[in-house]
Amino acid sequence: xxxxxxxxxxxxxxxxxxxxxxxxxxxxxxxxxxxxxxxxxxxxxxxxxxxxxxxxxxxxxxxxxxxxxxxxxxxxxxxxxxxxxxxxxxxxxxxxxxxxxxxxxxxxxxxxxxxxxxxxxxxxxxxxxxxxxxxxxxxxxxxxxxxxxxxxxxxxxxxxxxxxxxxxxxxxxxxxxxxxxxxxxxxxxxxxxxxxxxxxxxxxxxxxxxxxxxxxxxxxxxxxxxxxxxxxxxxxxxxxxxxxxxxxxxxxxxxxxxxxxxxxxxxxxxxxxxxxxxxxxxxxxxxxxxxxxxxxxxxxxxxxx
Amino acid sequence: xxxxxxxxxxxxxxxxxxxxxxxxxxxxxxxxxxxxxxxxxxxxxxxxxxxxxxxxxxxxxxxxxxxxxxxxxxxxxxxxxxxxxxxxxxxxxxxxxxxxxxxxxxxxxxxxxxxxxxxxxxxxxxxxxxxxxxxxxxxxxxxxxxxxxxxxxxxxxxxxxxxxxxxxxxxxxxxxxxxxxxxxxxxxxxxxxxxxxxxxxxxxxxxxxxxxxxxxxxxxxxxxxxxxxxxxxxxxxxxxxxxxxxxxxxxxxxxxxxxxxxxxxxxxxxxxxxxxxxxxxxxxxxxxxxxxxxxxxxxxxxxxx
Numbered sequence: 060x061x062x063x064x065x066x067x068x069x070x071x072x073x074x075x076x077x078x079x080x081x082x083x084x085x086x087x088x089x090x091x092x093x094x095x096x097x098x099x100x101x102x103x104x105x106x107x108x109x110x111x112x113x114x115x116x117x118x119x120x121x122x123x124x125x126x127x128x129x130x131x132x133x134x135x136x137x138x139x140x141x142x143x144x145x146x147x148x149x150x151x152x153x154x155x156x157x158x159x160x161x162x163x164x165x166x167x168x169x170x171x172x173x174x175x176x177x178x179x180x181x182x183x184x185x186x187x188x189x190x191x192x193x194x195x196x197x198x199x200x201x202x203x204x205x206x207x208x209x210x211x212x213x214x215x216x217x218x219x220x221x222x223x224x225x226x227x228x229x230x231x232x233x234x235x236x237x238x239x240x241x242x243x244x245x246x247x248x249x250x251x252x253x254x255x256x257x258x259x260x261x262x263x264x265x266x267x268x269x270x271x272x273x274x275x276x277x278x279x280x281x282x283x284x285x286x287x288x289x290x291x292x293x294x295x296x297x298x299x300x301x302x303x304x305x306x307x308x309x310x311x312x313x314x315x316x317x318x319x320x321x322x323x324x325x326x327x328x329x330x331x332x333x334x335x336x337x338x339x340x341x342x343x344x345x346x347x348x349x350x351x352x353x354x355x356x357x358x359x360x361x362x363x364x
Numbered sequence: 365x366x367x368x369x370x371x372x373x374x375x376x377x378x379x380x381x382x383x384x385x386x387x388x389x390x391x392x393x394x395x396x397x398x399x400x401x402x403x404x405x406x407x408x409x410x411x412x413x414x415x416x417x418x419x420x421x422x423x424x425x426x427x428x429x430x431x432x433x434x435x436x437x438x439x440x441x442x443x444x445x446x447x448x449x450x451x452x453x454x455x456x457x458x459x460x461x462x463x464x465x466x467x468x469x470x471x472x473x474x475x476x477x478x479x480x481x482x483x484x485x486x487x488x489x490x491x492x493x494x495x496x497x498x499x500x501x502x503x504x505x506x507x508x509x510x511x512x513x514x515x516x517x518x519x520x521x522x523x524x525x526x527x528x529x530x531x532x533x534x535x536x537x538x539x540x541x542x543x544x545x546x547x548x549x550x551x552x553x554x555x556x557x558x559x560x561x562x563x564x565x566x567x568x569x570x571x572x573x574x575x576x577x578x579x580x581x582x583x584x585x586x587x588x589x590x591x592x593x594x595x596x597x598x599x600x601x602x603x604x605x606x607x608x609x610x611x612x613x614x615x616x617x618x619x620x621x622x623x624x625x626x627x628x629x630x631x632x633x634x635x636x637x638x639x640x641x642x643x644x645x646x647x648x649x650x651x652x653x654x655x656x657x658x659x660x661x662x663x664x665x666x667x668x669x
Binding site for chain 2: 081083084092096101102103105106131133134136137138139140142143144147165166167168169170172173175176178179180184186187189191193194202203204205206207208209227230231232233234235236237238239241242243244246249252253256300
């Protein structure tokens with residue numbers, strides 16, 4: 060199972076963190092933007108070329124520090140077709156650098172449609188007997204709202220093509236509790252019902268590491284809930300957003316890990332990408348600043364494990 | 365509000381239905397596929413060119429019968445960048461023909477990311493003070509799992525740019541009940557809690573038609589639940605999947621409508637697209653068969669209203 064590949068990369072780097080690539084154009088240093096606008100125009104294309112240089116600089120500075128990157132699809136889709144092309148280019152480059160790719164797409168639908176989504180990112184699209192990989196990554200995020208028959212097609216491709224998914228369980232945002240924290244007639248919470256299903260879906264997909272292909276998204280901002288969820292899904296890897304910019308610190312993410320120091324990978328997007336905006340960095344040093352923050356984060360995380 | 369535009373188009377055509385454009389390559393008549401493969405190769409590009417001819421034929425045959433089309437993003441994403449380009453081309457062509465576009469993407473995320481998704485499809489992306497429309501449609505589907513702060517950015521763009529959304533409430537698939545039907549400590553169901561939020565989000569967005577910008581996805585396969593949901597969200601338009609291929613008939617969708625004969629738009633994808641595979645049609649008559657099925661569906665629906 061592909062989560063073994065993630066675990067191996069985490070161990071190699073000694074770093075259970077993932078750099079989010081959520082590139083708003085406002086994050087891109089001015090000198091890069093100006094150069095791209097001059098060559099390609101001040102438009103969607105120009106913005107995407109600027110972001111490409113920024114992403115490339117970040118990947119070059121981070122690939123020997125972090126085991127994985129997590130591009131957030133929304134921040135590419137918002138630039139239209141140019142943005143989609145940029146996403147593909149970014150994924151290809153990060154792969155080339157040996158990074159594990161978690162594509163954050165939170166896709167979800169009924170069975171036959173989920174199958175199509177799964178082919179797009181984890182599986183293959185068949186055309187007259189030949190198989191093509193439309194946008195292959197190692198792992199995607201999935202929203203479990205449609206239930207088992209909406210999630211199964213992704214799991215089937217995980218097994219077939221050695222991939223993994225992170226299924227939303229308890230998100231990091233302030234209003235995540237509105238539906239996820241609803242108390243059921245049995246006194247449990249909805250996120251616990253989801254966790255039980257994730258644990259069930261994960262069964263039989265465990266690899267050498269002991270962890271399965273069906274992981275969970277568990278926000279760093281809710282450490283109490285994380286503790287419960289860790290117990291409910293002992294063999295699921297956790298993708299943990301909300302460290303740094305959203306307010307969760309290393310102590311907050313600790314409950315997401317198992318006692319073996321594994322079981323979770325913590326995301327930071329803005330914290331790493333925009334590190335150059337804090338302190339005495341010049342904007343030309345954006346990549347160095349990102350690297351420095353990624354190393355600080357690694358040390359912060361490993362200090363509590 | 366944009367739902368007024370949908371209501372106007374429904375009244376003009378006297379037809380509360382939407383043609384889903386979920387084009388699997390296997391649906392495309394053989395002669396179209398062969399022609400496209402010959403010109404563009406038997407690959408993702410060739411498949412997309414085949415689907416383009418198919419989509420165009422369907423739109424040409426349907427645009428004066430149905431008020432709206434609903435491309436399902438998954439069936440374009442599964443062809444990679446060529447598929448994304450095909451989606452943009454299909455949307456542009458359907459717009460040109462005066463059709464209302466519901467893009468089925470079921471996007472969802474925390475606030476800042478939801479903002480990016482909303483810009484991609486409902487709003488505008490700003491680059492150095494200029495606004496661009498990356499993939500503008502009239503309406504998208506949204507998954508409410510992240511709660512209010514994940515849905516609000518979409519609603520803000522609905523108000524600002526005269527658009528609409530359909531938020532998942534009770535889906536049509538067999539396992540939709542796993543989380544959506546959970547009984548809460550108050551004896552209500554999770555889908556009812558969602559409906560109450562949708563009704564709240566919808567307040568203040570009502571247009572001339574009386575309906576607001578925040579609609580709901582309610583499966584045709586669960587008429588009992590649809591009845592309850594209709595009462596809980598009197599001013600939300602319903603997008604109703606599951607008619608035809610998934611098993612729901614006209615009687616099944618009736619509870620989704622209000623007594624004014626409005627309030628719902630019923631989707632058929634395979635039923636219309638693959639109509640030529642049933643009965644005595646030749647594959648060259650795929651568009652005529654689709655038109656004939658769309659007219660039959662219109663009559664079926666209006667007969668129960």
